Structures are given as C-alpha cells and as structure tokens.
Amino acid sequence: MNLPALLDCVSSSSCVVTQVSTGLIIGMLLFLVASGLTLIFGVLGVINFTHGSFYMLGAYFALTAYRVSGSYFEAVIVRALGVAVFGVVFERLFISSVYNSNVLMQLLVCYAFILILDDVVKIVWGTDFQTMGMPSTFALPPIHLFGGFVPPFYVFLTGLTVAAAVGLSVLVNKTRFGKLVRAAAVNRQMLACLGVNTSLLYGAVFGLGSLLAGAAGALAAPVRSMSPEMGFSILIESFIVTVIGGMGSIIGAFFAAVLVGIIRAVGSIGYPLFTDGLMFAFMALVLLVKPTGLFGRKLA
Amino acid sequence: MKKVSKLGASRREFLKSAAATAAFAAVGGLARSARGQSKEVIKIGQPTILSGRVARLGESSRNGAQLAIDGFNAAGGLNGRMLQLVTRDSKGRPDEAARVVRELINTDKCSIILDSEASSAAFAVQEVIRQTGTLCMHACSETTSLTADPKIRAANAFRCARQDIHDSIAGGQYAAQFVKQQGLKRWMICSPDYAYGRDVSALFFHFLKQNAPSVEVVSETWPKLFAPDYTENITKILQVKPQALYSALYGGDLVTFIDQGNLYGLFEQLTLFDPNMADYTTLEAVKKLPKGIHSGDRYLSTFPATKANADWAAEYQKKFNVPPINWSWQNYVGMTFIIEAMKKTGSVDSKTLADAIRGMTIDSPFGADGKITMRTEDQTIINYAIGWGVIIPNAPYLENIEPANWNVILELEKDWKKKKGYI
Numbered sequence: 001m002n003l004p005a006l007l008d009c010v011s012s013s014s015c016v017v018t019q020v021s022t023g024l025i026i027g028m029l030l031f032l033v034a035s036g037l038t039l040i041f042g043v044l045g046v047i048n049f050t051h052g053s054f055y056m057l058g059a060y061f062a063l064t065a066y067r068v069s070g071s072y073f074e075a076v077i078v079r080a081l082g083v084a085v086f087g088v089v090f091e092r093l094f095i096s097s098v099y100n101s102n103v104l105m106q107l108l109v110c111y112a113f114i115l116i117l118d119d120v121v122k123i124v125w126g127t128d129f130q131t132m133g134m135p136s137t138f139a140l141p142p143i144h145l146f147g148g149f150v151p152p153f154y155v156f157l158t159g160l161t162v163a164a165a166v167g168l169s170v171l172v173n174k175t176r177f178g179k180l181v182r183a184a185a186v187n188r189q190m191l192a193c194l195g196v197n198t199s200l201l202y203g204a205v206f207g208l209g210s211l212l213a214g215a216a217g218a219l220a221a222p223v224r225s226m227s228p229e230m231g232f233s234i235l236i237e238s239f240i241v242t243v244i245g246g247m248g249s250i251i252g253a254f255f256a257a258v259l260v261g262i263i264r265a266v267g268s269i270g271y272p273l274f275t276d277g278l279m280f281a282f283m284a285l286v287l288l289v290k291p292t293g294l295f296g297r298k299l300a
Numbered sequence: 301m302k303k304v305s306k307l308g309a310s311r312r313e314f315l316k317s318a319a320a321t322a323a324f325a326a327v328g329g330l331a332r333s334a335r336g337q338s339k340e341v342i343k344i345g346q347p348t349i350l351s352g353r354v355a356r357l358g359e360s361s362r363n364g365a366q367l368a369i370d371g372f373n374a375a376g377g378l379n380g381r382m383l384q385l386v387t388r389d390s391k392g393r394p395d396e397a398a399r400v401v402r403e404l405i406n407t408d409k410c411s412i413i414l415d416s417e418a419s420s421a422a423f424a425v426q427e428v429i430r431q432t433g434t435l436c437m438h439a440c441s442e443t444t445s446l447t448a449d450p451k452i453r454a455a456n457a458f459r460c461a462r463q464d465i466h467d468s469i470a471g472g473q474y475a476a477q478f479v480k481q482q483g484l485k486r487w488m489i490c491s492p493d494y495a496y497g498r499d500v501s502a503l504f505f506h507f508l509k510q511n512a513p514s515v516e517v518v519s520e521t522w523p524k525l526f527a528p529d530y531t532e533n534i535t536k537i538l539q540v541k542p543q544a545l546y547s548a549l550y551g552g553d554l555v556t557f558i559d560q561g562n563l564y565g566l567f568e569q570l571t572l573f574d575p576n577m578a579d580y581t582t583l584e585a586v587k588k589l590p591k592g593i594h595s596g597d598r599y600l601s602t603f604p605a606t607k608a609n610a611d612w613a614a615e616y617q618k619k620f621n622v623p624p625i626n627w628s629w630q631n632y633v634g635m636t637f638i639i640e641a642m643k644k645t646g647s648v649d650s651k652t653l654a655d656a657i658r659g660m661t662i663d664s665p666f667g668a669d670g671k672i673t674m675r676t677e678d679q680t681i682i683n684y685a686i687g688w689g690v691i692i693p694n695a696p697y698l699e700n701i702e703p704a705n706w707n708v709i710l711e712l713e714k715d716w717k718k719k720k721g722y723i
Contacts, residue, residue: 005519127358133587223559224528229352
C-alpha cells in the first residue's frame with residue numbers, strides 16, 4: 001500500500017477532483033450494464049450471462065451507425081434500441097423456454113449465445129479490433145476544475161447515466177408499467193390471473209435490460225476499442241456490482257457501481273498492486289456482512 | 301429347342317467375373333500408382349491469436365508465414381513435397397496454446413511448429429515442444445528470457461523475433477540524448493502487466509540509466525493485458541506529473557490508451573516513449589495522433605530504406621491487401637530459416653533441421669546489412685534492423701530514424717547476461 005501517495009492525493013484538490021471524477025466515470029458505465037442485469041434478475045429470475053454480449057453488440061451497432069450516418073447521438077439512440085429489439089427476440093425465442101429450468105440449463109443457453117454472438121461479430125465485423133474515435137462534438141480540451149482534469153465527453157456520459165438512473169427509478173416506482181413489473185417480480189401467476197399479459201411484460205423487461213447494456217456499449221465506443229469477446233470483461237465487473245448492490249436492486253447497483261469505480265480510481269494511487277483484489281475483497285466482505293447485498297431486495 | 305449348356309452359362313459368368321476382376325485390379329493399380337506419385341505434404345503447425353484485441357498478430361503472422369511457404373511451394377517444395385500451414389486460434393491463453401500445440405503435433409501430425417504466440421503463451425508452448433522434441437520457431441515472443449535463460453531454452457526451439465533487450469539497449473541509448481537535451485529526468489512507466497511488459501520496461505530503464513544516470517522512475521502503473529479501460533492509469537499519470545512516460549503497450553491496447561489519454565490532454569504534458577508505436581496497425585487506427593511520440597521501428601517499408609524491403613512490402617500488400625507489420629516479417633523470416641534448413645539437409649527431421657538452423661545466416665531485406673543470423677549460443681536472431689525516431693501522422697510515419705549499432709548492442713547484451721548469470 002502506498003500510503004504517502006494516498007495522503008498526498010487526499011490533501012490535493014486536483015487529485016481529489018480527478019480521482020473522484022474517474023471513479024464516477026468508471027462507475028457510470030458499470031451501472032448502465034449492471035442495472036440491466038439486476039433488472040432482468042429481479043423480475044425474471046434469470047441470471048443473464050449474455051448481458052456482456054449485448055454490451056458488445058451495442059458498441060458494434062453504434063460503430064456501424066456512426067460510420068453510415070456520421071451522427072453519434074443517432075448512433076447511440078438507434079443502436080441501443082436495436083439491441084433492445086434483439087433482447088426481446090432473444091427472450092421470446094430462447095430464454096422464455098428455460099425460466100423454470102435448472103440454473104445450469106439457463107447458464108448453458110446463455111453461454112451458447114455468448115459463443116454464437118462472438119462468432120457472428122467476427123464474421124460481420126472481422127476479428128481485428130475496431131475504433132470509432134471521438135465525435136467532433138466532444139473533441140474538446142479537458143475541463144479544469146480545482147486543478148483537476150475532466151474530459152467533456154465524460155461529463156456528458158455521467159450526466160446521461162444519472163438521467164437514465166433517475167428515469168429508470170421513476171419508471172419502476174411511479175408508473176403503471178413499473179407497478180406491473182414489481183408485481184410480476186412478486187407473483188407472476190397472480191398477475192396473469194388478473195389478465196395481464198405477463199409474456200409481453202417479461203419481453204419488455206428483458207428488452208429494457210438489453211437496451212441499458214447496449215446503450216453502455218454505444219456510449220463507451222468512442223473511448224474503448226472494440227473486439228469480439230469484449231463483453232466478457234464488463235460482464236464480470238457488472239456481476240460484482242450486482243452482487244455488492246443486491247441482486248434485483250437498481251439503486252443498489254448505482255451505489256455499488258460508484259463504490260467500485262472509486263475503489264479502482266483510488267486504488268491506482270494507494271494500492272496499485274491490489275486494485276482488482278480489493279474489489280473482490282470488498283464483495284466478499286459485503287457477502288459476509290449482508291449476503292443479500294447493500295440494498296438487497298427486489299426492485300428497491 | 302436348343303439345349304442350354306450349364307457349362308456355357310457358367311463359363312460366361314466366369315468370364316464376366318474375370319473381366320470385372322481384371323478391371324478392378326487395373327483401377328486399383330492406377331490408384332496405387334497415383335498415390336505413390338503424390339507426395340505427402342509437410343505440415344507446419346502455427347498456434348496464434350486470431351481473435352480479441354491483438355487478432356492482427358495472428359493474421360499478420362499467418363500471412364507472413366504463408367508468403368514464405370507459397371514461394372517455396374511454387375519453386376517445387378522439398379523434392380516435390382509441399383508445405384502446408386495449419387493455423388489454430390489459442391485466443392492468447394497459455395493453457396489453450398499448450399492444448400492447441402499438442403493437438404497440432406498429435407492429431408494434425410505437424411512436423412514443425414511455428415509458434416506465433418505472444419509471450420504469455422510462448423512459454424507454455426516451449427514446455428510442450430521440449431517434451432515432444434518437435435522443432436519450434438518462436439516468431440512473436442520478444443521476452444528475452446525465452447532464449448537467454450538456459451533453464452528455459454531448449455535445443456529444438458529457436459526465436460525469430462526482435463528481443464526486448466535489443467530494443468531496450470537501442471531505445472535507452474536513443475532516449476538518453478533527450479534526457480540531456482530536454483532535461484527529462486522524472487519518468488514514469490505504464491506497461492502491460494505480464495512478462496513482456498515487465499521485462500522490456502525494466503531493461504529500457506536499465507540501459508537508459510547507464511547512459512543518463514540522472515533519470516529517476518518516480519512511479520509505475522501496470523494495467524492488465526488487454527484491459528478495456530485505462531482511465532485510472534491515465535489519471536494516476538496526471539497526478540504524478542512525470543516529464544516522460546515509457547510504455548510497452550501495443551496494438552489495440554496502445555490505441556485505446558492514446559485515445560483515452562487524448563481526452564485528458566495527457567500527451568501535451570509529457571513525452572511518450574513506446575517501442576511499439578511505429579506499426580501500421582496502430583498508426584492507422586489512432587484517430588488523433590499526438591505529436592512528438594518517440595518509437596522504435598517495429599516494421600516500416602521504409603526502414604531499412606532498401607529496394608528489397610520495399611519490394612517485399614509491396615508483394616505482401618498485393619497478396620493480402622493490408623500492409624505488413626512487425627509479426628509479418630518475423631514469421632516470414634522464421635519460415636525462411638526452416639525452409640533454408642530443409643533445402644540444406646533435404647530432411648524434415650526436427651533434430652537435423654535444428655542442427656542446420658543453429659548458426660545459420662540468411663539474406664534478408666530486414667537485416668541491418670541485408671543479412672540476419674540465428675545465433676548459435678542462444679538460438680535467437682541478431683542483426684535485424686532496429687531504429688528509433690519520432691512519430692509523424694503521415695507516411696513514412698517515423699522520421700529522424702537513428703539505426704542501432706549492433707556492435708554496441710551485442711556488447712551490452714553480453715554484459716547484462718553475465719550479470720544475470722545466463723552466461
């Protein structure tokens with residue numbers, strides 16, 4: 001542990017600004033992916049291991065759309081919706097068949113599609129890495145804040161994610177759709193008996209979760225190179241976030257994502273050799289103290 | 301009514317059967333003759349990375365090897381026996397690379413292994429071929445210990461790739477002049493956290509400090525190999541505020557690092573030295589190339605500035621529709637050594653070929669003076685072209701190239717190996 005470096009950082013406004021903003025940046029992308037994952041688990045009871053592949057598809061769809069249209073905003077919106085549609089189709093055709101099956105069967109189906117989607121990406125876009133580049137709208141010098149550096153693109157990304165988090169919370173807690181979703185999470189059969197088309201509802205929830213993952217991939221595309229199998233790395237981290245925050249809890253996913261982001265940002269200064277280990281150690285601690293996660297109840 | 305002779309009928313049947321048998325025998329004989337005339341192919345197994353962030357490593361390696369093989373086959377092969385390249389994707393994982401190599405040798409019956417793995421998997425491959433005794437040419441791994449360390453070296457394994465110690469000696473000497481001219485004393489390291497990244501970074505600073513003792517490494521950050529995000533590493537660099545940064549990132553990792561660093565204006569605040577920047581893959585993928593990056597040459601069609609090099613690059617481009625890169629020439633030369641050994645010995649026996657390759661010198665457009673030698677003592681190539689210069693955004697991409705002096709490299713390398721106990 002590099003305590004002197006950590007103390008130096010804490011006593012410097014520029015370091016605090018930069019590291020906190022770094023933590024938020026890392027956390028926001030993680031939240032987008034993890035919120036979709038936790039939403040799907042909370043309502044459908046399925047651990048969607050293909051979630052990382054949806055992130056990958058979002059990135060590649062956005063790349064193609066950007067190359068065709070030249071508009072980044074259009075690329076993000078349209079392609080996130082594209083991944084949502086794909087998610088609905090995937091849920092209706094495949095996942096719906098294994099809702100009541102053993103979790104190993106669900107894992108098998110998801111893993112099969114991870115391999116299939118990776119190969120589809122290789123065939124369509126090639127095996128080599130691809131880059132989008134920063135859209136001209138955001139090709140600006142960093143913002144100086146109390147001596148720290150914050151890129152404008154990351155300000156946009158953070159703001160958009162916070163807006164998405166608020167929107168999701170309102171959707172789940174304040175709308176009729178949200179009520180139905182929460183009811184379905186408690187007792188699907190009763191909801192069906194009350195005349196609600198639960199199959200359609202399930203498809204919509206899966207589509208919403210996929211949209212969030214696809215949006216994350218599209219938003220990250222300007223700053224991260226894309227390659228087949230890129231979904232795996234973010235899948236692992238989003239599972240950590242979901243476990244820490246509580247499976248099925250969106251607000252839990254938000255706080256956990258920010259915590260993980262801060263751990264990584266501060267870790268690079270204070271304990272650079274153990275940053276990843278610390279993340280897992282924190283997860284283990286949460287599981288020991290509160291096995292259901294920090295906010296561990298469905299759709300809290 | 302005519303009496304049908306049973307004997308007659310039987311005779312007809314006999315004659316029919318005999319004719320059929322003779323026909324089958326003739327066809328079978330022709331087939332046997334045809335089989336005897338067609339020669340068995342010589343299979344070269346190539347484990348490599350064909351997916352993920354460094355998929356271009358595998359593609360370029362395969363292309364480079366295939367170019368050499370096609371030339372040899374077009375000239376008649378080895379007494380009519382053609383070479384066939386069998387390429388498999390290990391995804392860069394050491395366990396997978398070891399499994400793939402065993403499969404290439406045991407199932408695919410490959411006589412020779414052209415190992416086009418990055419260092420992380422090359423060491424795993426080394427252990428497999430040590431057990432099997434199969435001739436192996438490592439054509440991508442640059443970690444010095446693979447051949448320098450006698451405990452790791454194997455009699456049937458060779459390296460035809462640039463080495464981190466050679467690049468580091470050349471880079472250290474090159475960078476030292478900027479330390480003196482521009483006062484670059486505070487340095488930081490940001491290299492991938494695996495054998496190659498650690499070794500090449502340590503070696504670079506070992507030789508830089510020999511030439512510029514005032515240099516101080518004030519901090520280090522070690523992102524994981526193929527990490528998707530370098531934000532935390534970049535912000536740490538910003539906090540430390542070094543004057544110069546050394547990085548051994550390459551390929552897609554380097555592109556991501558530069559793209560993300562540009563967001564923070566990182567490269568306006570320090571001078572970057574990276575031995576892997578001058579590579580067509582990276583240069584063409586980076587959307588906004590920062591000014592003033594210092595890099596080793598990797599592969600450029602303009603260095604060495606010879607017709608042979610330019611012609612080879614043109615031939616490669618024409619055949620594969622992409623420019624050659626570092627792994628292309630290394631695999632091409634690796635296959636060239638194998639082919640020359642086959643021509644010399646007329647054999648595909650691993651030990652016979654290994655004895656022929658050891659100490660061999662070949663003509664090569666990539667040699668510092670038109671030749672490359674497979675050094676006997678540690679079975680690795682020397683005298684290939686190495687140069688450092690400044691990156692520019694357009695072709696030829698590297699300017700003010702300073703070619704390395706191989707006499708100096710060999711002398712310093714020898715001293716270093718003595719200190720490490722390798723000799």
